[in-house]
Amino acid sequence: MSPSLHIDELTTVQVGDLIRAGWTTVIVPLGATEQHGPALPLLVDNEHGLQTAMRAARLIGRTLVGPVMTLGHSPEHTHFAGTVSLAKATVAGIIHDIAESHARSGFRLVYFWIAHGGNHSILQEMLPILENKWPGCRVTGLRDIGEYISATWDRVPLREGIPLARSGSHAGEFETSIMLAARPELVRMDRAEAGNPAPFDSICEQMMRDGMEAVSSNGVLGDQRGADAGRGNIYLDALAEYLAAGIRRERGS
Ligand SMILES: [Zn+2]
Numbered sequence: 001m002s003p004s005l006h007i008d009e010l011t012t013v014q015v016g017d018l019i020r021a022g023w024t025t026v027i028v029p030l031g032a033t034e035q036h037g038p039a040l041p042l043l044v045d046n047e048h049g050l051q052t053a054m055r056a057a058r059l060i061g062r063t064l065v066g067p068v069m070t071l072g073h074s075p076e077h078t079h080f081a082g083t084v085s086l087a088k089a090t091v092a093g094i095i096h097d098i099a100e101s102h103a104r105s106g107f108r109l110v111y112f113w114i115a116h117g118g119n120h121s122i123l124q125e126m127l128p129i130l131e132n133k134w135p136g137c138r139v140t141g142l143r144d145i146g147e148y149i150s151a152t153w154d155r156v157p158l159r160e161g162i163p164l165a166r167s168g169s170h171a172g173e174f175e176t177s178i179m180l181a182a183r184p185e186l187v188r189m190d191r192a193e194a195g196n197p198a199p200f201d202s203i204c205e206q207m208m209r210d211g212m213e214a215v216s217s218n219g220v221l222g223d224q225r226g227a228d229a230g231r232g233n234i235y236l237d238a239l240a241e242y243l244a245a246g247i248r249r250e251r252g253s
Contacts, residue, residue, distance in 0.1 A: 005057045006050075006065050015105065018064065024108040025063040025247060027053040028098055028141075030091075030123065032072030032116035035080035035212075036171035037220035039192040040179055042082050044171070046070045048178045048236065049115025055240030056113075060247055066102060066110075069094055073118040079213040091122045096130060103134035111247050112141030120145045140250055148242060156238040160231055165197035168222010170212075174235060176224045181232030192227065195220025 004010055007026070010018075029049030036044040046068050057063040074085040086094075095112065102110045112127075114120050123141055130139040142148060149169075157167035157174055167174040172195065179187045196203060196216040203215045212219055 005054055005063070008067055010064075015064070019106040023062045023064055024106065025060075025111065025251065026066045026102050026107045026109070027057060027063060027111050027113055027243070027247070028066040028102070029053050029068045029113045029115045030072060030095070030119040031068050031070050032074045032085075032118065033070055034072070034074040034077040034083045034085070034116070035219045036175060037193065037195060037218055037224055039176060039188045039224045040171055041183075041186045043070070043186075044175050044179060045072070045116040047182050048175065048239070049113060051178070051182045051236050052115070052239040052243055053113055055236060056243040056247065059240060059244040060251075063247070064107075066098065068115070069098065069119075072116045073122060074116070076118070076207050076212050077219070079211050080219050088122050091119060092126055095123060095126050099130050099137075099139045100134065103137035103139070108137055109247075109250060110137060110139045111250065112139075113243055114142045114145060114148070117145065138250070142243075142246060152235075152238050152242050156235055157231075160234060162231070164199065164222075166223040166226070168195065168197075168220065169200035170219075170221040171195065172220060172222015172224060173227050173231075174222065176227035177229065177232035178235050179232065180227055180229040181236060184229065187227075189224075189227070192224035193218050193220060194223040194225060197222065 031046035031049045033042045050068050053065040057065050071084050071086050073091050077083040078085050099110050207215045
């Protein structure tokens with residue numbers, strides 16, 4: 001048994017030994033450092049990406065979790081202090097270099113997990129280039145973000161009795177509950193607020209054109225109030241099961 005599934009916490013000797021013993025899949029969460037409203041820290045996407053990947057790695061076995069890409073493409077959030085947004089070309093370059101490094105280490109499957117929606121289109125442009133670039137190493141990742149959102153972010157809160165107007169698509173009940181489960185010390189529930197409750201599809205275009213501040217003055221889509229750590233664990237398990245199923249399909253197991 002590996003002492004940790006998180007590459008950042010292992011020595012190079014441990015990683016090398018694990019790869020030689022058949023631990024040849026690595027999950028790379030693609031996160032962001034961006035505003036998540038008044039109650040949540042900027043690292044939300046990095047944290048739920050890491051927690052999801054760790055839980056998925058435990059589910060499927062012989063899988064490690066690579067360093068999280070902690071900065072992403074977040075131009076719609078730059079009105080809000082603390083947000084750091086990389087250009088698309090920068091993100092594409094980082095994705096390439098991460099894949100190349102893991103291929104060189106000896107991993108045979110590199111799976112990129114989308115923990116921030118703004119990175120999705122960049123990954124889709126990169127996957128055909130990276131897929132078979134390094135002999136013996138397949139590079140792939142989450143492709144159908146619509147199916148992913150409806151199977152997890154939409155379906156699971158509804159099953160738990162939380163309407164989408166509250167669970168939200170950004171910094172709402174869904175992400176607040178996850179943070180209460182994963183990093184409660186970083187959540188300011190005394191500052192939790194409601195944001196724009198409108199369906200994401202109805203405001204997405206304006207948000208991408210005019211910035212998040214044009215559709216939500218506090219940066220929340222959904223409602224941070226009433227979040228719950230127990231539900232956060234249920235959400236993380238659902239995300240991990242979805243990710244694990246995707247990797248199992250790639251491995252044919
Ligand atoms: Zn987020």
